[in-house]
Amino acid sequence: MTSRTRVPRAVAAAAATALLVAARSSTAGEADPSAAPAGGGEPIELSYLHRLPDGEGMTPVAEIVDRWNAEHPNIQVTATKFDGAAPDMILKLETDVGAGNAPCLAQLGYAEIPQLFVKGLLEDVAEEAAAYESEFSAGAYSLVTVGDATVGLPQDTGPLVYFYNEAEFERLGIAVPETLEDLAAASETAAADGAFVTSFTPDEALNWLSAQSAAAGDEWFGAGEGGWSVDIEGEGSERVAAFWQDRIDNDETLVTERWGEGFTQALNDGSLIGHVGAAWEAGFMLDSLDGTDAEGQWRVAQLPDFGAGATTGADGGSGVAVMAGCEHPVEAMEFNAWFNTQIDDLASQGLVVAANGTPATSDKMLRQFGGQDVLEELATASGNMNPDFVYAPGFASLTVMSETAAGVADGSATVADVFGNAQTSAVSTLQDLGLPVAE
CATH class of the missing domain: 3.40.190.10 (Periplasmic binding protein-like II)
Incomplete structure (x- = not known):
């Protein structure tokens, strides 16, 4: 042969x-x-x-x-x-x-x-x-x-989706957000009741925020005859940055590391009732609620429209x-x-x-998500990923995004700085790899 x-x-x-x-x-x-x-x-x-x-x-x-x-x-x-x-x-x-x-x-x-x-x-x-x-x-x-x-x-x-506590949303009269404006309004309503429908997670900034830019229709990288193009501060990123900066400034989002104790504690005490997260989180995110009154209350929905319609981005x-x-x-x-x-x-x-x-959705997911066919919802999200958003060499090393996002959490930086610093770092990383960058 x-x-x-x-x-x-x-x-x-x-x-x-x-x-x-x-x-x-x-x-x-x-x-x-x-x-x-x-x-x-x-x-x-x-x-x-x-x-x-x-x-x-x-x-x-x-x-x-x-x-x-x-x-x-x-x-x-x-x-x-x-x-x-x-x-x-x-x-x-x-x-x-x-x-x-x-x-x-x-x-x-x-x-x-x-x-x-x-x-x-x-x-x-x-x-x-x-x-x-x-x-x-x-x-x-x-x-x-x-x-x-x-x-x-x-x-x-790992398409971004929206997780939410259906029982708490119904109690507060909040509809499942379909647009970024809806999510902002829901944030205000929940915050007035001492709850959060989102969390800003600095340790996930690289993949999490880039996926949101993809959902907003941006294309960060491209390869052409003149070299690699880098456009991390596009209109989509500006929209994403403005949304999160408003939520942070108005105390309308939980600011915590995704993989720290604060996220799970807020989930367990009921103060976190919504989350923009990667689809793969569905497999374990609700484990700490097993056997509690909140078991079976959560659902998963498509990511709200970030400005590009039924589009999401890849987080992992x-x-x-x-x-x-x-x-x-x-x-x-x-x-x-x-x-x-x-x-x-x-x-x-x-x-x-x-x-x-x-x-087929597992028995565990059916139990944790109140009988919802979770994997069907996630398959829809997978099909909605922005096909024009691709990575460039060196993307995985853009740790400056998480570092700057940590500054957002302590007030020493803005969300816009996360994207601005990523732009500078991405260009220098490509140049360090010996790859041409288009002007």
């Missing part, structure tokens, strides 16, 4: 991929992944490195992969769980690529992908990916692209990329597409799947 091989190439100075430092392209003919090995040869062996939780009650990754292997005797996959932190996995992959023993496939956060590609660690499999593009939400698919290159397929998403999520040096990219992508469309299995891992379709 033949397969394509890949070799590094310098990206030409034309179109979007002219800006990428170490793209890869195919050099041989097509393979037929379903064909038997020629002359009764050995099956193709692929490896997949992931960091899915594999927790209690979840369908184990090994079990999913075993099903593939039983159905595809000519393409055998070995899955390995990486138990360390995500940055440690990136370091391992970089070392393994350099040593020539990297896995063919690896799970990567969307924000990590652009920088790994320009460093030459990922393959451009745009041709193979095109056959599977329609099976995934457009917003998620865009996040495994870098310029004109596509490095794999999306696995899960990951894709499965083809690593540089993979000898069988066609077969790797066949498995990639199959694995990431096993939506019920992946949903059991706590993922908001990127593939089209709606997994």
Whole structure:
């Protein structure tokens, strides 16, 4: 059986991929992944490195992969769980690529992908990916692209949605907000009663605020002949900044770290009755309310209109990329597409799947959200992600956003400063990576 091989190439100075430092392209003919090995040869062996939780009650990754292997005797996959932190996995992959023993496939956060590609660690499999593009939400698919290159397929998403306590909203006469103006009005009503329908979370600023800008219709990064464009202070970001600054100035939002004790305490004491959060939070956000009077009171809705209609942005999520040096990219992508469309299995891992379709909502979610079909609502949000909002190399290192947001919390900075500092930092980061930035 033949397969394509890949070799590094310098990206030409034309179109979007002219800006990428170490793209890869195919050099041989097509393979037929379903064909038997020629002359009764050995099956193709692929490896997949992931960091899915594999927790209690979840369908184990090994079990999913075993099903593939039983159905595809000519393409055998070995899955390995990486138990360390995500940055440690990136370091391992970089070392393994350099040593020539990297896995063919690896799970990567969307924000990590652009920088790994320009460093030459990922393959451009745009041709193979095109056959599977329609099976995934457009917003998620865009996040495994870098310029004109596509490095794999999306696995899960983190669209922003709106969580709210239905019982408390009804008590206060607040309707589920459909626009940013509605959310502002609800904030005022709730604050007068000593409650908050939102929380401003500085430690989540990077992904949380960028996702809101995406929901408002902005596009922060683009790749063209003149270099990477950076436009973090667009009209959408201005709208987002003004909304949160007003809420903070008027004491109409809970200002607390998302992953600190203050958030959970406010949830438990009933002072926090609404939250703009990532869809994946639905899997655990309400755990502390189990067995209390508030159990079953919360619901999830689409993000209010931030100015671009029924649009949301990605706060987290990951894709499965083809690593540089993979000898069988066609077969790797066949498995990639199959694995990431096993939506019920992946949903059991706590993922908001990127593939089209709606997994069954778990008994736990049904109980915590009062019988609501939560995953159906989250699937709608996944389909509403802004497909034009993509990341640039170095995005994941824009820690200045959270640092500045901490200043917003203590009054030493404004929300607008978060976006302004991110603009400056993003430009310098791209330049430090040796990438051209358009004027």
